Amino acid sequence: xxxxxxxxxxxxxxxxxxxxxxxxxxxxxxxxxxxxxxxxxxxxxxxxxxxxxxxxxxxxxxxxxxxxxxxxxxxxxxxxxxxxxxxxxxxxxxxxxxxxxxxxxxxxxxxxxxxxxxxxxxxxxxxxxxxxxxxxxxxxxxxxxxxxxxxxxxxxxxxxxxxxxxxxxxxxxxxxxxxxxxxxxxxxxxxxxxxxxxxxxxxxxxxxxxxxxxxxxxxxxxxxxxxxxxxxxxxxxxxxxxxxxxxxxxxxxxxxxxxxxxxxxxxxxxxxxxxxxxxxxxxxx
Numbered sequence: 283x284x285x286x287x288x289x290x291x292x293x294x295x296x297x298x299x300x301x302x303x304x305x306x307x308x309x310x311x312x313x314x315x316x317x318x319x320x321x322x323x324x325x326x327x328x329x330x331x332x333x334x335x336x337x338x339x340x341x342x343x344x345x346x347x348x349x350x351x352x353x354x355x356x357x358x359x360x361x362x363x364x365x366x367x368x369x370x371x372x373x374x375x376x377x378x379x380x381x382x383x384x385x386x387x388x389x390x391x392x393x394x395x396x397x398x399x400x401x402x403x404x405x406x407x408x409x410x411x412x413x414x415x416x417x418x419x420x421x422x423x424x425x426x427x428x429x430x431x432x433x434x435x436x437x438x439x440x441x442x443x444x445x446x447x448x449x450x451x452x453x454x455x456x457x458x459x460x461x462x463x464x465x466x467x468x469x470x471x472x473x474x475x476x477x478x479x480x481x482x483x484x485x486x487x488x489x490x491x492x493x494x495x496x497x498x499x500x501x502x503x504x505x506x507x508x509x510x511x512x513x514x515x516x517x518x519x520x521x522x523x524x525x526x527x528x529x530x531x532x533x534x535x536x537x538x539x540x541x542x543x544x545x546x547x548x549x550x551x552x553x554x555x556x557x558x559x560x561x562x563x564x565x566x567x
Contacts, residue, residue, distance in 0.1 A: 295431065298392070302430070305393025306400065308549045309556060328352040362460050362484075363406065363419040364398040365451065366391040368433060369465030370411030371442040374490065379545065383490035386544045387464040388433045390488055390552070394462055395426050403460070407433075410447035410465065412440030418454075445471030448479050455483060464488045466495075467528040477535040486559070487532050487539035488552075491525045496543060 328341040331351035339353040368391050374384040381389075395405045399421065407429040409415030417429045444465060451461075461483055463476060479485060529539045540555045542548045 295434070298389070298430075298434065299427070301389055302392030302396055305389065305549060305552075306396035309393060309397045309553055326355045328354055361421075362403050363455075363457065364395070364403045364460045365419065365462065366395055366405065366407045367410050367444070367447060367451070367461060367463040367465070368407065368415075369442065369444065369463075369490075370409045370413055370415070370433070370436060371440045371465075371468070372411075372438050373442065373466055373468045374411075375436045375438055375440075377492045377544065378494035379492075381544055383466050383492055383544055384436055386542060386548070387488070387490050388430070390542070390548065391433070391462070391464055392430050393552075395430065396423075398460075399423060399426060408447055408451055409433075410444045410463070410469075411442065413437070416450075419459075442469035442472075444469040445475035448472075448475030452479060458483055460484045460486070462486050462488060464490065466490045466492075467525065473528060473531045473535070476532060476537060480535055480537050485532075485537045486555070487529060487537055489525045489529050489539060489541045491541055491543050493543065493545045495525070 328344045329352060331340065331353050335353045341352045341354045344352040368387055370384070374387060375382055377383060391407070395407075398405045402421070404419035404421045405426050406419035407415060407417045407426075415429065415432065417425065420426065442465075444463070444467070461479060463472075463485065465472065465487075467473075467487070467489055476485060476487070525541045529541055532539050538555065538559055540551055542551070
């Protein structure tokens with residue numbers, strides 16, 4: 283039986299591109315302000331003229347005030363590689379309503395990716411499910427749209443593999459990178475693998491949650507585990523807290539994060555998360 287699903291209506295190619303562009307514009311991504319000076323676009327400071335400096339960079343106002351020639355310096359965009367780790371496992375693709383956790387995760391990944399490109403940060407992608415998807419960071423918009431559109435199709439039989447994916451990614455990161463993990467964190471090895479990455483890199487966890495996972499209250503539930511097909515019996519009080527418990531474990535490891543409910547607006551919480559990260563970055567934390 284073919285378990286691959288066609289692109290869902292929410293992920294229709296044209297509407298999807300419009301949606302992620304709007305999200306990128308809304309986020310106003312800027313968490314990686316540069317500490318380097320160069321020929322960027324944002325004014326940073328003025329300094330004394332040195333032989334070889336272009337005449338067009340002279341700061342005439344400062345020059346007139348101090349009596350010595352000064353030139354303007356601009357902030358150079360710092361091209362920190364960004365990675366989108368997207369959970370493609372079965373628990374992400376099944377849900378109580380549309381959009382699913384997977385559809386929401388792909389939309390957020392698209393918005394973040396385009397926002398990173400706007401900041402001159404190359405973006406790559408790694409699938410953390412059963413499929414083989416590894417695209418190294420690139421500044422090419424077409425390359426980014428290429429792996430985003432691959433993600434528009436999904437399967438119902440992929441296992442969770444965050445721990446192994448983190449181990450695979452670690453030796454590929456030659457420099458400090460910004461890593462977004464978009465998952466429901468059902469992998470029990472997720473926290474360990476991500477904590478190891480966070481020792482050398484900047485991580486941010488976007489934890490997806492279905493309304494049914496939030497709404498359970500009490501009693502016993504019998505079901506079938508989406509990724510393995512194994513029959514399970516569980517208590518309703520345990521499951522809704524999974525997202526918060528895993529996120530709390532990541533927070534203890536100094537990994538920023540946010541729980542995103544698929545039936546609630548998420549652009550504003552994402553903006554607040556990135557704004558908080560910018561403040562911490564400015565303070566050197």
